[in-house]
Amino acid sequence: MTIYQASVTAPVNIATLKYWGKRDKDLNLPTNSSISVTLSQNDLRTLTTASCSSDFKEDKLWLNGKNENLQTPRTQACLKDLRKLRFELEESNSNLPKISNLNLHIVSENNFPTAAGLASSAAGFAALISSIAKLYKLPQDMSELSKIARKGSGSACRSLFGGFVAWEMGNLENGEDSKAIEIASINHWPSLKAIILVVSDDKKDTPSTSGMQLTVKTSDLFNYRIKEVVPKRFEEMKKSILNKDFPKFAELTMKDSNQFHSVCLDSYPPIFYLNDTSKKIIKLIEKINSDQKEPIAAYTFDAGPNAVIYYDEKDEDTILSEIYKYFGDVDGWNDKKYKFEQNQKINGVSKVILTSIGGGPKQVEESLINDQGLPK
Structure with missing residues (x-):
């Protein structure tokens, strides 16, 4: 069995200027811009391994040991965008393995309570997007990837950066200008x-x-x-x-x-x-x-x-x-x-x-899947 895989950790961010309200529910476009601080992954992080193989029968997601629904509209929107970007790479370079159409197995673990108001969805979707982007070897323009993460969870777009982050609400109806940018790095105010x-x-x-x-x-x-x-x-x-x-x-x-x-x-x-x-x-x-x-x-x-x-x-x-x-x-x-x-x-x-204060997503060697493509 040939399994392609990549593992990434992503941080929690806590907004100091809150995002609350959507002007477009499907694209997760906010009614206002927001600002957040990224926290250290030593204390709060999601670890995600994304893998794909021709032997996988369907897309599957395991979160904290439990099989979760990967067919939600939000998650599917993210996967569609990432697969499209990988397909475009494969079209431009015939030497690349054709993996954009393979089913995915994604295994994710938080080291903090999920859905308790500790920004678990932000870290979770940031890790999911980042790990698949690494798996697919996509160009790592984090502001561009943040537009995909935003569709999964609005605040997730801010977890693609470390330090101090702004999510600019944008004005375009298609959401192309609604993205995260770094205001200042972790090194700007490390204290x-x-x-x-x-x-x-x-x-x-x-x-x-x-x-x-x-x-x-x-x-x-x-x-x-x-x-x-x-x-x-x-x-x-x-x-x-x-x-x-x-x-x-x-x-x-x-x-x-x-x-x-x-x-x-x-x-x-x-x-x-x-x-x-x-x-x-x-x-x-x-x-x-x-x-x-x-x-x-x-x-x-x-x-x-x-x-x-x-x-x-x-x-x-x-x-x-x-x-x-x-x-x-x-x-x-x-x-x-x-x-x-x-x-x-x-x-x-x-x-x-x-x-x-902490840094943005990082690729790690630790893998959460075994040689059958299932959670360890």
């Missing part, structure tokens, strides 16, 4: 770090896609956000990143998180992604910043209750020692030790993840 407080690793009540559709349809605040607030904030946030202006970056990040959850609440019926624990974390970060007389920590919440808190390395002990007071008995602190105060403990956090 940026993050702590994630995993408030829930359960599947969320309202999936992002249906939540977006409801917001676009019913929220009056949403239209004000995308027309008046986001365009200006997009430029301000890019500037704060390029200037490494943490207080401004923090203010914009927290305001945008608050407004995103406000438009969810303004949907009818309302969508609740934050819970009581999330709200206590917001108050804790506000207290830390108030005590320091300036923002040294920035919380942000995606479509789930988990908190991602950005900070600069120079303020690490100040911030972590305060957070430790409330969550010091939770797993994930590694070798960090501060004073834990049992009487101040906040319940509802199951895990702490200490991480930092």
Whole structure:
């Protein structure tokens, strides 16, 4: 059995300027541009092996050991685009093996909870697109590949880059100008770090896609956000990143998180992604910043209750020692030790993840398939 294969790891990204709402559901075109930070793959990553063979009877996908449906319109749109690009390569070079029409076996593993508001679909589709692109030996223009990843999961397009990433919404109806670009590399601001407080690793009540559709349809605040607030904030946030202006970056990040959850609440019926624990974390970060007389920590919440808190390395002990007071008995602190105060403990956090800014997808030797083309 001849099996062609390639393995890639891809990162999670967490938006600081949120994407919420689609202007075209099929092409996954957003109603506004967004900005994100790519997190380190040492802590959060998807590993995917893509393989093809003339012996494979059908396209198959295994995620975290379970057989998953590969026939969804989104996934099929991505596979169609990638196969077309490979076919064009084969047409232009007769020496290339004809693999564009072979069935695929794809095996994928996350090292973090899936569908719990930790951007698993972003890392997952970024790894899927990148591994097949490597398998097919496609030109690695990540902005071009991001247009394919976008069709699978909007935020996945941002996980094709490391550092700080913008997803430009674009204006064309066919989506050709809706793509991700790098604002600044990992080396621009390497001291940026993050702590994630995993408030829930359960599947969320309202999936992002249906939540977006409801917001676009019913929220009056949403239209004000995308027309008046986001365009200006997009430029301000890019500037704060390029200037490494943490207080401004923090203010914009927290305001945008608050407004995103406000438009969810303004949907009818309302969508609740934050819970009581999330709200206590917001108050804790506000207290830390108030005590320091300036923002040294920035919380942000995606479509789930988990908190991602950005900070600069120079303020690490100040911030972590305060957070430790409330969550010091939770797993994930590694070798960090501060004073834990049992009487101040906040319940509802199951895990702490200490991480930092990270790089984009990378090819690896590790393979998830055996010599029969099945998961190991």
